[in-house]
Amino acid sequence: MTAMIEIRNLNKSFGGVTATDNVNLTVTKGELHAIIGPNGAGKSTLIAQLSGSLRPDSGTVIFKGRDITTKPAYTRARLGMTRSFQITSLVMEMSVLDNVALAVQARQGHSFRFLKPARNVSSIREDAMKMVRKLGLRKRADDPISALSHGEHRQMEIAIALASGAEMMLLDEPMAGLGPEESKLLIDFLLDLKGEKTILLIEHDMDAVFALADRISVLVYGKIIATGTPDEIRNNADVRHAYLGEE
Amino acid sequence: MKTLSKTGWLTFAVMLALAILPPVFFLTGNAFYLDLATRLVILGIAAVGLNLILGYGGLVSFGHAAFIGLGAYAVGIPSYHATWGGFDMVASYNGLFHIALAVGISALFALVTGAISLRTKGVYFIMITMAFGQMAFFLFQSLNVYNGDDGLTIDVRSELPFINLDKPLHLYLLSYVSLVVAMIVVKTIVNSRFGMVIKGAKGNNERMITLGYNTYIYRLTAYVISGAMCGYAGFLLGNFTTFISPDMMHWTRSGELMFMIILGGVSTVLGPVLGSSTFILLEEVLSSLTIYWHLPFGLMLIILVLFIRGGLMGLLIRKGR
Ligand SMILES: Nc1ncnc2c1ncn2[C@@H]1O[C@H](COP(=O)(O)OP(=O)(O)OP(=O)(O)O)[C@@H](O)[C@H]1O
Ligand SMILES: [Mg+2]
Numbered sequence: 001m002t003a004m005i006e007i008r009n010l011n012k013s014f015g016g017v018t019a020t021d022n023v024n025l026t027v028t029k030g031e032l033h034a035i036i037g038p039n040g041a042g043k044s045t046l047i048a049q050l051s052g053s054l055r056p057d058s059g060t061v062i063f064k065g066r067d068i069t070t071k072p073a074y075t076r077a078r079l080g081m082t083r084s085f086q087i088t089s090l091v092m093e094m095s096v097l098d099n100v101a102l103a104v105q106a107r108q109g110h111s112f113r114f115l116k117p118a119r120n121v122s123s124i125r126e127d128a129m130k131m132v133r134k135l136g137l138r139k140r141a142d143d144p145i146s147a148l149s150h151g152e153h154r155q156m157e158i159a160i161a162l163a164s165g166a167e168m169m170l171l172d173e174p175m176a177g178l179g180p181e182e183s184k185l186l187i188d189f190l191l192d193l194k195g196e197k198t199i200l201l202i203e204h205d206m207d208a209v210f211a212l213a214d215r216i217s218v219l220v221y222g223k224i225i226a227t228g229t230p231d232e233i234r235n236n237a238d239v240r241h242a243y244l245g246e247e
Numbered sequence: 248m249k250t251l252s253k254t255g256w257l258t259f260a261v262m263l264a265l266a267i268l269p270p271v272f273f274l275t276g277n278a279f280y281l282d283l284a285t286r287l288v289i290l291g292i293a294a295v296g297l298n299l300i301l302g303y304g305g306l307v308s309f310g311h312a313a314f315i316g317l318g319a320y321a322v323g324i325p326s327y328h329a330t331w332g333g334f335d336m337v338a339s340y341n342g343l344f345h346i347a348l349a350v351g352i353s354a355l356f357a358l359v360t361g362a363i364s365l366r367t368k369g370v371y372f373i374m375i376t377m378a379f380g381q382m383a384f385f386l387f388q389s390l391n392v393y394n395g396d397d398g399l400t401i402d403v404r405s406e407l408p409f410i411n412l413d414k415p416l417h418l419y420l421l422s423y424v425s426l427v428v429a430m431i432v433v434k435t436i437v438n439s440r441f442g443m444v445i446k447g448a449k450g451n452n453e454r455m456i457t458l459g460y461n462t463y464i465y466r467l468t469a470y471v472i473s474g475a476m477c478g479y480a481g482f483l484l485g486n487f488t489t490f491i492s493p494d495m496m497h498w499t500r501s502g503e504l505m506f507m508i509i510l511g512g513v514s515t516v517l518g519p520v521l522g523s524s525t526f527i528l529l530e531e532v533l534s535s536l537t538i539y540w541h542l543p544f545g546l547m548l549i550i551l552v553l554f555i556r557g558g559l560m561g562l563l564i565r566k567g568r
Contacts, residue, residue: 051457077459089457091450102447105440106459112468117438124440164458 010059037219294519296476302513305449310380316496318481342405353478398492512560
């Protein structure tokens with residue numbers, strides 16, 4: 001199986017806090033790999049280093065065979081990687097449709113196009129609308145993001161990640177703050193994507209993780225203490241002790 | 248035909264008034280009002296240009312007066328040398344050459360200063376753009392050839408085909424048409440794919456970068472366009488006042504320009520025009536009433552800005568659904 005992303009000896013500390021402690025991890029093409037771990041374990045910090053918003057202190061990140069360790073975030077996105085944010089990060093004053101359209105537009109190459117109104121570019125509009133419909137936000141298409149509920153914001157994070165067309169999605173707690181109903185919908189949605197996209201999923205919701213993941217890595221104090229199939233992780237003594245056992 | 252929105256009608260009405268009233272005043276012997284209107288329209292062009300990055304891009308540039316000054320000196324210096332000799336390379340009365348120089352120099356200045364300023368954000372961006380503006384101010388202050396601080400009188404205006412800038416009406420109509428073009432240019436840009444990126448980066452730069460946009464390059468491009476528009480306004484202003492001095496580049500001038508935009512309404516095409524009009528007219532009325540006009544003027548502007556959200560545009564166009 002070919003590797004989509006390879007993380008080698010990655011390290012990052014903030015002052016005295018070691019947020020990433022010699023992490024090694026390979027996610028293969030088409031895999032849904034979950035990362036679990038207690039609060040402050042360094043999950044979001046890891047994603048930030050993969051997506052390029054944070055530079056590691058040392059180590060290497062290889063994406064589709066290319067060393068991207070020092071590449072800026074926009075280059076990584078162009079290579080086919082996208083992320084969602086744990087704390088919703090959207091263009092608040094723009095509409096739902098415009099937010100998704102920006103993701104579609106990014107995929108179409110450079111945007112040094114000054115004349116034609118963006119809203120009249122049908123290839124962008126249609127794709128964006130398709131995605132908005134798919135996420136059940138059709139009625140909300142023209143509302144500004146600031147008017148949406150928390151649950152809808154979380155859906156938007158996924159819609160944008162999908163609309164960007166990236167092969168690899170880094171999802172940082174997409175279910176955070178969702179009710180059981182909404183979580184269920186999102187799990188089904190991600191199940192549909194399995195195999196088609198390579199997904200690195202960070203999630204506290206254990207039901208979701210065990211339902212979705214092909215493999216799971218457990219991160220504690222910046223260190224990966226175990227990687228394996230859901231069954232292996234469930235039965236791993238260290239993990240039970242360090243993490244699951246406490247629940 | 249699509250029916251005009253409320254904003255569309257307002258824009259139409261204001262631009263129609265600007266097209267008709269000042270020339271009528273002039274032709275009926277009130278030349279003074281045409282003068283006032285010319286100044287207001289030229290500053291309107293600069294404000295519309297600055298608004299591209301300030302309003303739509305969310306980048307508070309505090310040095311845009313420098314571009315206006317550069318544009319004015321692009322008229323003054325060639326004209327000066329054409330009259331008094333020296334500097335053969337630029338010595339010329341040719342208006343098209345002046346325009347090219349004004350736009351080219353200010354675009355170049357925007358490219359260099361923008362490339363550096365846009366590496367910073369927030370208050371640092373404001374400070375550094377202001378510093379670059381002041382740099383231009385001090386540079387021209389120290390140029391003794393052009394009378395430094397005392398400024399330069401333009402003896403011969405730019406010569407253009409079909410247009411005689413010595414005639415106030417010609418100068419006004421050129422300025423007016425330029426304003427209309429500037430508004431159309433900005434409107435087109437902000438609605439384009441490029442404009443979506445600029446507006447997106449204002450709302451959430453990190454998200455835009457994560458989507459794959461190198462927002463720095465887009466912003467720099469907008470900065471250059473904006474600077475070039477102000478440079479063009481400087482070309483007109485030089486021909487209008489026929490006297491240019493480093494004072495045109497002073498940071499307080501940049502502040503006034505920003506103020507016009509905020510007063511009129513940021514992120515609207517008409518806003519900066521309403522702002523520059525109100526600013527110039529208020530200044531005129533108050534200064535004719537009392538010599539102590541600065542204080543009431545400042546207070547009025549602050550009250551206007553504080554109490555009407557969205558500026559005059561917000562006041563005139565109630566955003567009802
Ligand atoms: N920019 C920063 N500056 C300083 N410390 C930071 C920074 N970002 C994260 N940290 C610290 O690094 C550690 C890991 O944080 P991170 O946000 O990656 O954890 P997490 O696993 O995502 O937690 P959660 O489950 O709460 O989202 C924490 O101790 C956090 O306080
Ligand atoms: Mg986190």
